[in-house]
Amino acid sequence: MRRLLGILLILLFIYPSSFVSSESSKTTSIQLVFAGDILLDGYVGDQVSKYGANYPFVKVAPILKKADMAFANLETPVSVRGKAADKMFAFRSKPATLKGLVYAGIDGVTLANNHILDYGQGAMLDTLVHLNNYKIGYTGAGKNIEAAFKPYTQTIKGKKIAVIGVSRVLSDPSWYAGKKSPGAASAYTLEPMLGEIKKSSKTNDVTVVYIHWNEEFKDYPAKYARTMAKQMIDSGADIIIGSHSHCLMGIEYYKKKPIYYSLGNFVFNRSTRGGDKTLDSMMVDFEMHNNSITSKITPVKIIRGQPNLMGKSYNKQIITKMNKLSFNAIIDSNGKVTEKK
Template sequence: MTTSKTWNVALAGECMVCRPFMVHQDDSPEFAGVIELLRDTDVTYGHLEMNFADYEELRWPARGQGIGSFMMADPKIAADLKAAGMDLMSTAHNHSFDFGPEGLLATKKHCRDAGIATAGTGLDLELASEPAYVEKPKGRVALVSASSGNQHFMWAGLPKGGLRGRPGVNPVRIEYEFVVDEPTASQLKQLGENLRVSKPTKSDKPGAFGILLPGTQQWGEVNTFVVGDAFEINSRCNKRDLDRNKRSINEARTMADLVIVAHHFSVSDGPRGDTPPKFVQEFARAAIDAGADIYVGHGWHKTLGIEIYKGKPIIYGIGNFFAQSEFIQRVPYDSYDAWGHDVDRLPTLTPADHPLHPGLDTPSDTWWSSALIKLEMEDHQLKRLHLHPVEMGRETTKEARVTRQTGTGDHAFTEGRPMLSQGEDAVRILGRFQKLSALYGTTVEINDGVGTIDLSSAPQIAKSA
């Protein structure tokens, strides 16, 4: 077969999908337009922020802490995703292990049965790290998927000593360094000595010192402090994880004609702002250097800027595409407990109680909107990128007024299905991409409700590379 050097690619964001949706494909032009954009392409990628399993396939929730949702939905929804056009989906994220190995492996099985290739999770570390491949008329496409911010028991492991490897996610672990001024460093050292929580650090920087707080003693994670002129948090990728993922990307570029790298990160260098953490930029650029054609970041449930690096797109935050976590039918005890519900009355509590899910307890002008991204690639270089704004049932204002509601309860449940956005909402969605992409020297032009990055001229590539 002669490999085509041009690709039209569709990228969809975080699919927190737990309701069948293809029944609505002809309901409105705004939703039909989304489906058409997903299908009218050479290959379509999305991030699956959900697990699929029949309940008899599961045992129990694998974690007992945190306010995060326990993501689980009807496996039949995988068929809807395939019918909508999904070819490849990343499954490495902070909810991959919500229901342990059983839920993780069932998700891969149901996606495979629906005809969707998945990457980022597996029976052991080697399988979780390997690329997924899909055959398309224009050639072979590969996906490598990784996650940062997972708890230790969620990391996939390798077999050793006669023991099987651990199912889990393909991790990119993070190493942090906290920079403080001299007076603060002196106070922290005194605090460490007085509370007897001072510990040696692995850092080889002069004057570096460590503190191991009681809450992290079980993991042995020492917080490393160094003295500097300004306060800042420096994060970097664990070298072994970075090297392993670079090997997977190198495999993918050798064995496929187009390579997509998906990176889920649920942690940040401080509060989640409008720019990605340092370790994310490190990983994204390393992925491109290793042979990736496209980098897609997600995890903060909000859109971030787009960088053009060596002529290839780095999408730091693609945002949500489906936002339906509040419709999860089976909510475990742990969620009711974490959100402060009276678990002594557990039999009287239901999934309709509020709050039970993060991101939904307060209004957000970024949770309910994003863009379906269409790429034109030629000879492994980006020619054009089109941003088609979508909304999931709320306005893109600080108040986030509900525009599409399900049910009539006291708390408005937002329908959460993506539709093409119009009017002022579309302007705000695209304006955010435009503003945040400009931080990387990337120009987003807005015309007729669509944002466009046009690299038909060389200067922008040279400037960003």
């Protein structure tokens, strides 16, 4: 026994890295957290003016900060200039409101949505400047089509994670980014979207597509969305996250890869048209371990523009709802999501 112990000690002394790397490979995991729509104007903007930029995120910041990467949809331009578009709702948030995202630990946002150009191209480009100033990453909009489709990337524990933001809901064709014109990354045509996903899948370990799509206040995705989701996965997407409906939609697996059709609102005003269901929300926690990805939902409820963690009763209600809305996914009582066998 002493001789064996001596041999092991000698090996540990000569090849320490072999033992350390073997052990670390068993324990290393990567945590990605995604949330839904963030609005920092209107009622939420008033709350921020009263209580400070951190107010919207105070209750959920501990979860977001703990993640290796936290990501959401920024449903507003950030600027002090521009003219409001002729539409029912036109948003514009003050630059200082971005301090709240920094406080919450949000690493990046998608800008591909139907509000990013509410105050014109100048205000949209201002948004990029302000995000850069606050060191918040972004995808989904840019000075031209190449910049708009450029993914947000982050290397975490040796793994390259990419998020591509695209939108199938834009207010006008003039909002689409062009070869020489600013705008958002359009998903109205499959290309260049699918080509960008293929390119990302070759250079990154995980490619997430965060897409603005479907109809507002609907519980189930449109037929085109279910077809498009599969096309994106066939092109190399590993995870698909949806937004725009302002309410929760179900989950579907395709080729063992998850599609979250809508995370609903996150920091937002209550919608009079959508009613109380627009206050139901959730964060999704993806855990990567070696080559596997598992996910778990954390229900939250929006109260006075602020997402709040709730008790067992509310969590059970949301999990029951998600099981009803989902296709071939099952959510257990702890929020863990698995594919239905």
